[in-house]
Amino acid sequence: MNDTEGTTTYGRGAPARKARKVRVAVAAGVAVALAAGTAYAAELGPFAPKEPQAAPEAGAKARAFLADWSAGRLARAARLTSSPEQAERVLRNFTAGLDIGKPALRAGEATAGEDGTVTVPFTAKMPVTGLGTWTYRSQLPLRERGDGTWAVDWKLSVVHPRLSDTHKFRLEREDASGVRVNDRSGAALSGDTHPSLTPVLAQLSGAAGAGPRGAIHRVDRASGAVTGTEATFGGKRAEAPKGPVATTLDPAWQSAAERALAAKAKGKAAALVALRIDNGEILAVANSPATGFNRALSGTYAPGSTFKIVTTGALLLKDAVEPGDTVDCPRYLTVGKQFHNVEKSEHRGASFREDFAESCNTAFISLRGKLADDGLGDVAERYFGIGQRWRTGVPTFDGAVPAPRDETEKAAAMIGQGRVLANPLVMASVTATAASGTFHQPTLTRGQKDTTRTEDLPRDVVTRLRALMRTTVTDGTARGLAGLPGAVGAKTGTAEVAEGTPNNGWMVAHRGNVALAVVVEKGRTGGASAGPVVKEVLAAVDSDPS
Numbered sequence: 001m002n003d004t005e006g007t008t009t010y011g012r013g014a015p016a017r018k019a020r021k022v023r024v025a026v027a028a029g030v031a032v033a034l035a036a037g038t039a040y041a042a043e044l045g046p047f048a049p050k051e052p053q054a055a056p057e058a059g060a061k062a063r064a065f066l067a068d069w070s071a072g073r074l075a076r077a078a079r080l081t082s083s084p085e086q087a088e089r090v091l092r093n094f095t096a097g098l099d100i101g102k103p104a105l106r107a108g109e110a111t112a113g114e115d116g117t118v119t120v121p122f123t124a125k126m127p128v129t130g131l132g133t134w135t136y137r138s139q140l141p142l143r144e145r146g147d148g149t150w151a152v153d154w155k156l157s158v159v160h161p162r163l164s165d166t167h168k169f170r171l172e173r174e175d176a177s178g179v180r181v182n183d184r185s186g187a188a189l190s191g192d193t194h195p196s197l198t199p200v201l202a203q204l205s206g207a208a209g210a211g212p213r214g215a216i217h218r219v220d221r222a223s224g225a226v227t228g229t230e231a232t233f234g235g236k237r238a239e240a241p242k243g244p245v246a247t248t249l250d251p252a253w254q255s256a257a258e259r260a261l262a263a264k265a266k267g268k269a270a271a272l273v274a275l276r277i278d279n280g281e282i283l284a285v286a287n288s289p290a291t292g293f294n295r296a297l298s299g300t301y302a303p304g305s306t307f308k309i310v311t312t313g314a315l316l317l318k319d320a321v322e323p324g325d326t327v328d329c330p331r332y333l334t335v336g337k338q339f340h341n342v343e344k345s346e347h348r349g350a351s352f353r354e355d356f357a358e359s360c361n362t363a364f365i366s367l368r369g370k371l372a373d374d375g376l377g378d379v380a381e382r383y384f385g386i387g388q389r390w391r392t393g394v395p396t397f398d399g400a401v402p403a404p405r406d407e408t409e410k411a412a413a414m415i416g417q418g419r420v421l422a423n424p425l426v427m428a429s430v431t432a433t434a435a436s437g438t439f440h441q442p443t444l445t446r447g448q449k450d451t452t453r454t455e456d457l458p459r460d461v462v463t464r465l466r467a468l469m470r471t472t473v474t475d476g477t478a479r480g481l482a483g484l485p486g487a488v489g490a491k492t493g494t495a496e497v498a499e500g501t502p503n504n505g506w507m508v509a510h511r512g513n514v515a516l517a518v519v520v521e522k523g524r525t526g527g528a529s530a531g532p533v534v535k536e537v538l539a540a541v542d543s544d545p546s
Helices: 056-070 074-078 084-097 195-205 249-264 304-318 352-357 361-365 375-382 409-415 424-436 459-475 526-540
Strands: 104-107 119-127 133-143 150-153 166-171 215-221 224-232 269-278 281-286 332-334 338-340 489-495 504-511 514-520
Touching: 056 074, 056 104, 056 119, 056 133, 074 084, 074 352, 084 166, 084 281, 104 166, 104 269, 133 224, 249 269, 249 281, 249 304, 249 526, 269 526, 304 361, 304 375, 304 409, 304 424, 304 459, 304 489, 304 504, 304 526, 332 361, 332 424, 338 361, 352 361, 352 459, 361 409, 375 424, 424 459, 424 504, 424 514, 489 526, 504 526
Parallel strands: none
Antiparallel strands: 104 119, 119 133, 133 150, 166 215, 215 224, 269 281, 269 514, 332 338, 489 504, 504 514
């Protein structure tokens, strides 16, 4: 007898029926006087018979059966039943047919019936691979054998109250392939050739929704017709697009990004975004690991010193500093808490240009008084589009620069820490805006409406920002990119995460008409972890996208 087919659903079975217990209604104050003296009427008062008590041995046998079933010892579990051969076959068909992993089975309190049987209710939590957990309730009937031992009185309803001689279960998984997604040249994209695009392709094709979906149906054994649904997995899926989805992704840049993460991220979680500077079109989105969370577009990270591009823009807009000005770079600076530079370095008498190129935290923090409390957030939103709603074609996190609540938070924000949040998409866009002076809403699919409102950076601010990023490559923390062709500009970042946790490493860069950003979780420093990824990409693709 085949008791299952490939299908599953989340639900509850019928509640277990409790065994009948002997109960006698007694009218209050009723007493009967007998000729031989005063006594209570039969079956009344303290002489009423007690309800049947479940044998401890029966409860122990039920718990042993559930323990063996849960552990996958199906043959051993079957030997504790009245029909071992049938029980083992049904348990195996049920587990394999519904793709169930290790069940969690919890026994309830045993009750005894008038006929000498014992019933033990139990709750079953059945993990269906890749879908979720099917939870239901059933019960084990136990009967004493002639030798005085107890056994599970086997019947199909032991496994599930609706499993019977006429009905079985079938697992059905929903196809989540979605529709075709094309790159900018019209060629199809797939997770097989571009594995790190997997979460993005699911979103673009309409297959993302609430994740994997499926159901466990109850079907008629004779006709195969579905007569009910025991459980469903996954929420309502978003409506898929009507036809192929045209993206802005460039096959050359996407392939280079995937290879770079695989070769240089050293197995750490990492993400990369590359986009066109002149219009914001996203050329590459890469995630490592390749499945699961789309950290490149939806991650929320402290950007660390890469955010000093925005801070510098704000200072230049206010005429608060010039690249040649002396801005001391001490080892420590205390603003409510002690701030220090990477590896606790210092550079007395440094120019602001050197502070930027060597990423001096204390120098930037010392300039916090040059900006209003909401100064950074205002510049981030007004000129760089951060915090406004971007319509890229898929869900994204578009950055946050909240007003600081105190001086310590203001100091932290100056160096991209505290409550400042971004991801590779945001920081690639920041880099593109700094390099061109104009914010362009990033887009992954064509025809997206731009509802952002920004202003262009003044040309003299853009000129100085580009020069500072170029100096960072030639004489600063991004000097690992110095041997690449073209006038590469860059900024590194080392972002603190939590006490005892290695820092995240960042690097942003631009060359020609392309800007890119990389984050490597627990990479410790940007130059050492994200730098090799950026270099690998720029070395692999030496021309602008068409």
